[in-house]
Amino acid sequence: MTKIKLYNTKTRTKEDFVPIDPANVRMYVCGPTVYDRAHIGNARPVVVFDTLFRLLRHKYGHYAVRYVRNFTDVDDKINARAAEMKANGDTRDLKAIIRELTDQTIAWYHEDMEALGTLRPTDEPRATEYISQMVAMIEVLIEKGNAYVSEGHVLFDVNSYDAYGALSGRKLEDMRAGERVEVANYKRDPMDFVLWKPSSDDLPGWDSPWGRGRPGWHIECSAMSLELLGATFDIHGGGLDLQFPHHENEIAQSCCANPDGGFANVWMHNEMIQVEGKKMSKSLGNFFTVKDLLDKDIPGEVIRFILLSTHYRSPMDWTEKKIAEADATLRKWRALIEGVESAPSPSPMIVEALADDLNTAGAITILHALASAGDAAGLKASAEVIGLLTEELGHWWLLEADTPTEEFISKAEYWIEERAIAKRNKDFERADKIRDTLALIGIMLSDSSEETRWMLNVKAEHLGEWELLE
């Protein structure tokens, strides 16, 4: 079978992917901090690595791939959001608010990501369930001289790790020169980062050798990946913005705590999303969540298609025009595969495209080729490899074909017959008027030499307003 090649940020080259153990391929992807609904930018890595997960399963077997994606449920942003809720009248104590906020956000995340046709990872650890592992790792780091205690904080000593900055190609001196944040005086070096910090009584906190406190952001990924995947695993993924400092810090922690492990072999980073050519930000007003799109009746399948139509290492621009194009393409394909059984196996060409550093745009080209060749069964089987044209994602299309009631159908058939009679009588004026009015009511006609077929358009302006005809 095709050899998988992946671009490794660590070596800045595309490499043959050689799993440590083909019977147990291991991947870790940084998940969300759970304080708010996922936006479209959050969705890109989820869909990208879901596609990689599918490819790996296709190649190594369904049960041979372990995919871990964490939930960061302890974080200053979460605390800040909870404090905001309290200030706005929530009378519960902060910890109770935080618990509900994180639970709720996780439920939303699952809901929204499922709408994009993504599979659940095999493991979804919550940071707060791995505090003891984090504390243990911090203790090891202190013991080995890579971390120190200062004013109730535990800090990682970046100067104790020679390779610090290797992933992102940065040097400590350069970074200090460009330092823009005020330096906390308890740090030995401005670049030292927090492993553990004190927590006040009203905030979540855990007992530790350094007093009641909570973990810094980076340690959770090191601790959880070690626990679930081991000191050495195959792939670590995430957004490009995480490359520094988050991933750099993960490497420093993990490689110092387990010098023989080597941590992740392959590092993969997806590029960022822009909206209509601009960086997505709340101040520009071009910020939106996945839920916002779904609520606007943009099918999850359309969103997934768009996210896959640009290679993951290129910046991608989210535009209204792409929504319309993806919608049209999927409608065409859905119509083509209606009632068709998937071919027993996907086109080797689509697997080949994906195996080339996850060339999803190339894979979509193959789908176009299958569609224009009229190979509906092959199209369906191949699209399923990238999570498109699946049964789960087809509801938006099925809805339109299945919704009409008996009454609606009989009225539609009555008027289609009326039009046929008018046509036979060469009364084209009446025939066309019926056709145009039916379109307004939500019935799209298409004539062929033998019959007139129709399809429901639920977005029609005067849906079901039969009085327009009577």
Add this chain to the structure above:
RNA sequence: GGCGAGUUGGCGGAGCGGUUACGCAGCGGAUUGCAAAUUCGUCUAGACCAGUUCGACUCUGGUACUCGCCUCCA
């Protein structure tokens, strides 16, 4: 200031040292009473300047511009 990515036809977007990307839109034809759908065909490329080469969109160097990260944000 440091680090990195990119600049392909009207738009989106790939691969490739020499041969049609592909999709959308446009144009022309078939089909149709007219539409829609379908279908056939077709025009638009490779930021700029050098270099390597028999030959470069594809390799090398430089210039310009764009974007991202370095700061809560995937």
